Amino acid sequence: MTNILKSEAECIMVIFGGTGDLTYRKLIPALYNLFHEQSLSEKFAIVGVGRKTLSNAEYQHQLLEAIRKYSHFPISTDIWEQFSKKLSYYPLNFLDETGYLDLNSYLTKLDQAFSTQGNRLYYLAVSPEYFKNIPLNLKKNSMINNQLKQRLVIEKPFGKDLTTAKYLNEILTSTFHQDNIYRIDHYLGKEMYQNMLVIRFGNAMFEGIWNSKYIDNIQITASEVIGVKTRGGYYDSAGALRDMIQSHLLQFLALVAMEPPIKIDAASIRDEKIKLLRSLNEIELLEGNVVRGQYGSKLNNDLLIPSYREEAGISNISITETYVALRLFANNFRWGNMPFYLRTGKRMAAKTTYIVIEFKSFPDILYFKDKHLKPNLLEIRIEPEEGVSFQFNTKRPGTTQIIENVKMDFCQNCNFESNSPEAYERLLADILRNDQTLFTSWEEIEASWSFVDRIADLWKHIRAQRPPLVEPINAT
Amino acid sequence: MTNILKSEAECIMVIFGGTGDLTYRKLIPALYNLFHEQSLSEKFAIVGVGRKTLSNAEYQHQLLEAIRKYSHFPISTDIWEQFSKKLSYYPLNFLDETGYLDLNSYLTKLDQAFSTQGNRLYYLAVSPEYFKNIPLNLKKNSMINNQLKQRLVIEKPFGKDLTTAKYLNEILTSTFHQDNIYRIDHYLGKEMYQNMLVIRFGNAMFEGIWNSKYIDNIQITASEVIGVKTRGGYYDSAGALRDMIQSHLLQFLALVAMEPPIKIDAASIRDEKIKLLRSLNEIELLEGNVVRGQYGSKLNNDLLIPSYREEAGISNISITETYVALRLFANNFRWGNMPFYLRTGKRMAAKTTYIVIEFKSFPDILYFKDKHLKPNLLEIRIEPEEGVSFQFNTKRPGTTQIIENVKMDFCQNCNFESNSPEAYERLLADILRNDQTLFTSWEEIEASWSFVDRIADLWKHIRAQRPPLVEPINAT
Numbered sequence: 042m043t044n045i046l047k048s049e050a051e052c053i054m055v056i057f058g059g060t061g062d063l064t065y066r067k068l069i070p071a072l073y074n075l076f077h078e079q080s081l082s083e084k085f086a087i088v089g090v091g092r093k094t095l096s097n098a099e100y101q102h103q104l105l106e107a108i109r110k111y112s113h114f115p116i117s118t119d120i121w122e123q124f125s126k127k128l129s130y131y132p133l134n135f136l137d138e139t140g141y142l143d144l145n146s147y148l149t150k151l152d153q154a155f156s157t158q159g160n161r162l163y164y165l166a167v168s169p170e171y172f173k174n175i176p177l178n179l180k181k182n183s184m185i186n187n188q189l190k191q192r193l194v195i196e197k198p199f200g201k202d203l204t205t206a207k208y209l210n211e212i213l214t215s216t217f218h219q220d221n222i223y224r225i226d227h228y229l230g231k232e233m234y235q236n237m238l239v240i241r242f243g244n245a246m247f248e249g250i251w252n253s254k255y256i257d258n259i260q261i262t263a264s265e266v267i268g269v270k271t272r273g274g275y276y277d278s279a280g281a282l283r284d285m286i287q288s289h290l291l292q293f294l295a296l297v298a299m300e301p302p303i304k305i306d307a308a309s310i311r312d313e314k315i316k317l318l319r320s321l322n323e324i325e326l327l328e329g330n331v332v333r334g335q336y337g338s339k340l341n342n343d344l345l346i347p348s349y350r351e352e353a354g355i356s357n358i359s360i361t362e363t364y365v366a367l368r369l370f371a372n373n374f375r376w377g378n379m380p381f382y383l384r385t386g387k388r389m390a391a392k393t394t395y396i397v398i399e400f401k402s403f404p405d406i407l408y409f410k411d412k413h414l415k416p417n418l419l420e421i422r423i424e425p426e427e428g429v430s431f432q433f434n435t436k437r438p439g440t441t442q443i444i445e446n447v448k449m450d451f452c453q454n455c456n457f458e459s460n461s462p463e464a465y466e467r468l469l470a471d472i473l474r475n476d477q478t479l480f481t482s483w484e485e486i487e488a489s490w491s492f493v494d495r496i497a498d499l500w501k502h503i504r505a506q507r508p509p510l511v512e513p514i515n516a517t
Numbered sequence: 518m519t520n521i522l523k524s525e526a527e528c529i530m531v532i533f534g535g536t537g538d539l540t541y542r543k544l545i546p547a548l549y550n551l552f553h554e555q556s557l558s559e560k561f562a563i564v565g566v567g568r569k570t571l572s573n574a575e576y577q578h579q580l581l582e583a584i585r586k587y588s589h590f591p592i593s594t595d596i597w598e599q600f601s602k603k604l605s606y607y608p609l610n611f612l613d614e615t616g617y618l619d620l621n622s623y624l625t626k627l628d629q630a631f632s633t634q635g636n637r638l639y640y641l642a643v644s645p646e647y648f649k650n651i652p653l654n655l656k657k658n659s660m661i662n663n664q665l666k667q668r669l670v671i672e673k674p675f676g677k678d679l680t681t682a683k684y685l686n687e688i689l690t691s692t693f694h695q696d697n698i699y700r701i702d703h704y705l706g707k708e709m710y711q712n713m714l715v716i717r718f719g720n721a722m723f724e725g726i727w728n729s730k731y732i733d734n735i736q737i738t739a740s741e742v743i744g745v746k747t748r749g750g751y752y753d754s755a756g757a758l759r760d761m762i763q764s765h766l767l768q769f770l771a772l773v774a775m776e777p778p779i780k781i782d783a784a785s786i787r788d789e790k791i792k793l794l795r796s797l798n799e800i801e802l803l804e805g806n807v808v809r810g811q812y813g814s815k816l817n818n819d820l821l822i823p824s825y826r827e828e829a830g831i832s833n834i835s836i837t838e839t840y841v842a843l844r845l846f847a848n849n850f851r852w853g854n855m856p857f858y859l860r861t862g863k864r865m866a867a868k869t870t871y872i873v874i875e876f877k878s879f880p881d882i883l884y885f886k887d888k889h890l891k892p893n894l895l896e897i898r899i900e901p902e903e904g905v906s907f908q909f910n911t912k913r914p915g916t917t918q919i920i921e922n923v924k925m926d927f928c929q930n931c932n933f934e935s936n937s938p939e940a941y942e943r944l945l946a947d948i949l950r951n952d953q954t955l956f957t958s959w960e961e962i963e964a965s966w967s968f969v970d971r972i973a974d975l976w977k978h979i980r981a982q983r984p985p986l987v988e989p990i991n992a993t
Contacts, residue, residue, distance in 0.1 A: 236912040243884040243910035243920055246876045246893040249731050250722060305883050305918075400722045407781055408719040417722040427914075431907065431925055434719035436712040438903075438929065439938060442781075444719055449907055449925035453914065462915060 050473040051084035052160035052190075053151050055144075057135060057175055058167040059089020059100070063196065065107035067227075068166060071465035076124045077114045080470060086127045086155045088148065092134055100130035113463065127155075135171045141182040148184070159187060162472065164194040168275075172209055176216040185216055192221040194472060197288050198279060199224055199481075202497065203490040210483050223472050224481040228263075228289040228394075230464030232453065233423040235479065237296050237396075238305065240421065240429065247419070248301070250400070253379035257416065260382040260397040261293050264389035268336065268347075268513075269363075273354020280361040282333070285385040287493040291318060292481065293423075294381060297396060298371055307477035311485065316373075318488035322495070323372035331496050334364035334511035336388040346513060349387075362508045363387045367496070388513035394423040408434070413444045427453040526949040527560035528636035528668075529627050531620075533611060533651055534643040535565020535576070539672065541583035543703075544642060547941035552600045553590045556946060562603045562631045564624065568610055576606035589939065603631075611647045617658040624660070635663060638948065640670040644751075648685055652692040661692055668697040670948060673764050674755060675700055675957075678973065679966040686959050699948050700957040704739075704765040704870075706940030708929060709899040711955065713772050713872075714781065716897065716905065723895070724777070726876070729855035733892065736858040736873040737769050740865035744812065744823075744989075745839075749830020756837040758809070761861040763969040767794060768957065769899075770857060773872060774847055783953035787961065792849075794964035798971070799848035807972050810840035810987035812864040822989060825863075838984045839863045843972070864989035870899040884910070889920045903929040 054072075056064055075081050089100055105125070109116050131147055133140045152159055161184070165175060172195060176185075185191045193213065200206025213222055228234060241248055250256070263285060269276045276284060295314035302309035338348035350357050364386035370378065400417040408414055418432040430450040437443040471479055530548075532540055551557050565576055581601070585592050607623055609616045628635055637660070641651060648671060652661075661667045669689065676682025689698055704710060717724055726732070739761055745752045752760060771790035778785035814824035826833050840862030846854065876893040884890055894908040906926040913919040947955055 232912070232914050239884060239910055239912040239920055242879070243890055244893050245879050246726060246731065246895075246907075246909070248879070249726050249876075255722065255725050301883065400725075403718070403721050403724070407777065408715060414719055417720050419722075429909075429911070429925065431722075433722070433905075433927075434715055435905070435927070435929060436708070436715040438708050439943075444715055447927050449905065449927040451909075451911070451923050451925040453911065 050082040051155075051157050052162050052192075052473075053148055053155065053157050054085070054087045054162040054164060055090060055148065056087065056164045056166055057090050057171065058165070059130060060091040060093050060095070060103070061166050063166045064089060065103070066111050067463070067465045068164070068469070069104050070108050070112040071463055071469050073108045073112050073116075073121075073124055074114050074462065074466050075470060076127075077117070077120055081127075081473075084156045086129070086151050086157070088151065089128070089130045090133050090135075090144065091130070092132065094132050095130050097129050101125050101128050104128060135167065135175055135178070138178050138181060141178045141184065145182055145184050159190050161191045162194065163191065165196060169198060173212050176213055180216040191217065192223060192472065192475075193217045194223045194225055196225055198275075198283065199288075199486050200490065201279065201283060203487065203494050206486055206490050210486070214483075219483065220477070222483075223477065224483075224486065225468055226288050226292060226481055227464040227468065228423075229292055229479045229481070230466075230468040231394075231423055231427075232462075233421055233427050234293065234296065235467070236427075236453070237293075237421065238310070241297075242301055242305070251398075252375045253377040255400055256379060257399045257401045258380045258382060259294075259297060260384070260399065261290055261297070261395075262383075262397075263290060263385045263394040264391060265387045266389060266392045268349070268388055269352050269355065271353070273352055277355050277359055277361050281363055281365045281385050281387070282493055282496060286365055286367065286383060286496075287489050288481075290383045290385055291489040291492065292485075293396060294383065295485065297398075298376060298381065300373075300375065305478075307480075310478055311482045315482065315484045315488055317371060318485055318492065320372045321369055321492050322488065324370045326369075326495050326499055328499055330368040331499055332364075332366040333362035333500070333508040334386070335359075335361065335508040336363045336386075336513045337510040339513045348510075358507075360507050364389075364508075364511050386511070388511075392425065396421040396423065408444060413446060415446045428455070429453070526558040527631075528633050528638050528666075528949075529624055529631065530561070530563045530638040530640060531566060531624065532563065532640045532642055533566050533647065534641070535606060536567040536569050536571070536579070537642050539642045540565060541579070542587050543939070543941045544640070544945070545580045546584050546588040547939055547945050549584045549588050549592075549597075549600055550590050550938065550942050551946060552603075553593070553596055557603075557949075560632045562605070562627050562633070564627065565604070565606045566609050566611075566620065567606070568608065570608050571606050573605050577601050577604050580604060611643065611651055611654075614654050614657060617654045617660065621658055621660050635666050637667045638670065639667065642672060645674060649688050652689055656692040667693065668699060668948065668951075669693045670699040670701055672701055674751075674759065675764075675962050676966065677755065677759060679963065679970050682962055682966050686962070690959075695959065696953070698959075699953065700959075700962065701944055702764050702768060702957055703940040703944065704899075705768055705955045705957070706942075706944040707870075707899055707903075708938075709897055709903050710769065710772065711943070712903075712929065713769075713897065714786070717773075718777055718781070727874075728851045729853040731876055732855060733875045733877045734856045734858060735770075735773060736860070736875065737766055737773070737871075738860045738873075739766060739870040740861065740867060741863045742865060742868045744825065744864055745828050745831065747829070749828055753831050753835055753837050757839055757841045757861050757863070758969055758972060762841055762843065762859060762972075763965050764957075766859045766861060767797075767965040767968065768961075769872060770794075770859065771961065773874075774852060774857065776849075776851065781954075783956075786954055787958045791958065791960045791964055793847060794961055794968065796847045796849045796852075797845055797968050798964065800846045802845075802971050802975055804975055806844040807975055808840075808842040809838035809976065809984040810862070811835070811837065811984040812839045812862075812989050813986040815989045824986075834983075836983050840865075840984075840987055862987070864987075868901060872897040872899070884920060889922060891922045904931070905929070 056068060058064060072087060105121060131144055133144055163179060165172060176193065179185050200209050241251065295317045299313035299317040302313045336349045338351065339346045349355060349363050350359050367383040368380050370380060398419040402416050414434055415432065420430045422428045428451050430448045432446060432448050434444050435447050437445045468479060532544060534540060548563060581597060607620055609620055624637065639655060641648060652669065655661050676685050717727065771793045775789035775793045778789045812825045814827065815822045825831060825839050826835050843859040844856050846856060874895040878892050890910055891908065896906045898904045904927055906924045908922060908924050910920050911923050913921045944955060
């Protein structure tokens, strides 16, 4: 861990939604861990902004409890003592324009106290309905007067289709400089997402065969065991396509399939990801290549696990899909007619995210009539286990010629001493050092919404129909 | 393990050198294990032939002791009881022509007792001085009257240069049919030697990059910790070049580098190995690419480990090399100007035989300036450990971009239930089912002696000089 010494790291971080779930579970524990590792500047402070009325002491007490529960470093009294000095709370109704004036005064005082020279990091840990008003109110109150010193972090969803995303982008870019907008996707902070770059471009053997001449297909899977839980309200208007494919899975695809960038930096990598995402739109979408489903109910040991329509916050005539499987193609020289399979769903057998590169088989000669012979697979496990394995064929020891299918394995999170840092730790550290590599650019968002809108259009004529029911494989 | 049901498996095995080290340590334990696995025909018997005078009971007792010591299956009274019925001893001076007549009568009686229909397997487990006389005497006494039913197994060395090998080949082929001569090289019975075929031709991913476009170099290493021990007499006239390179290492090279055969059978594989070995002779040998050494003495905890010249049976002015390292090239399209490195020596740091495929690096871009970045290596471990590993680069978990060099590993002899069978078990089973795949053809011997003779010629002008002294790394 290198310390973040850049002046950009010297700032006030203003968290809108300071009493929300994301703040308690992810942001504050991640910031505490960064502080614990001495990766936060001394000239750094955190202000939670929310509607509730809370004293600083009360707020700090809640954050302490959150760190105790969610931090991977255990809490240390000394470190908390120092860290808590950086934490304060400011009550505000996000829609109340006038309140921002006082907030600005408060932040200006903090600027002086922490010598942060007007640098601000505004973090929108709020529901999408505030994505428009908060930036506009910040602007109206001259809280973004120096664009280079003020950054915005925005959580997904970034729109719900291309039109709404464009509208949101217009508002944000009318208030913040495009370079200072960080569209966060926590899947991109996962170790193995970042490792994909090293695996592809740090290993000549892999990159040499990373094309449709050698690869038969690439599978990207993200499955969850849980249902919608408390997210029903948002989820029912989004569905698996918008919630998972548009953001996480298309981002994985872009990184796995893009051309080598000319440099390992944000701009060069984004250039290549955008090209890949755009190439998806050059290929006709066939209806048979786009499968959807909605989970049904299941009797589990005399307990009825509700169907999707019976979950809290879900319409009982909902036609929202909770499962999507896609077969898609990239229109470029590297991938020719090779299929990519993207799959995601809720109430599946296991919580797991992984990528499988399936290599072509030989023509049916030599050993290839052997029934034990399976294709070579390179598997990149993203979560919960992190690692790389390679499936290949070997001779079973003995005096016969039986072939066995075996795996070489490297387990990333078993082999390195420390656990991988939480995705948010990495992403916050990157924002503080102004590194956009792991954040989604507007052009990527645009290309992936274009693609996702085409699928949604395919489904238009069946809009009134419920997706095929899928029996939950697991129900917890 | 499939049973050997072919009629060829029904035979009398006649071991010349029936009281020798090879018989006790390798052949009889291997035969016992095959019997234990029910892989020997009921119509099968073993006759040990030697100069000593021994009763059958005495001989069987000695073999029982040998099995106890060297078999990987523990001895079982029941099984030994049955196995021992197949074992007898016949005393003979190998050079005494007339004695063969009586031996033949004895074998004919056994033929009847075991219903083996005149099928014989003559095994020359004797020193090379008898390689000529035994076959000639067998022929003179009409013990090879039906060429298709009688096989000869011959241990190395097969000559000491091309001229003597040709002479030996003429004698053997004047007595046995070429197809019935098994030139045994126990390295070729090792699991991972055989596995090379499956690894190369059962895994599309490997074969796709198995050429000089992707591979930087291939290293084949066979090192021993021991000195010459009791083999001084033979070894001093051979040296590492003839003892290890001509046979084992060139065989490994041939299998690793050959073109894909049209079938997985002896004739097709030999065709490809021969072409590879011959291609070595199309390239000029540079003196700097051929390095030799002789081990010196070493003081090890106040104990002086003798130098090679001080070992038993070695001339005190010996110029025999105990270490050889070669850089060589195959003149074909697949391997272009890519170097192969062959290394072998005694008194080295470890007893180990392995092959390393070192892949090319990328040009010096992206991650390739990273000092942690190492080339991709595919390592095939042949002994004592058996397995395959792949070295690649991964990102060290954390918020920085440090690259780590890690290994995926598959340990063949850890992952399969039973231990790999001894090389001799596999090879004897193959002889019994008339499978020549793991035996060296005359054309391979011819091509490898041609190559080795050229190295010996290079050394002619320094023939009177002792090879550079090498300090023993290990001395046990």
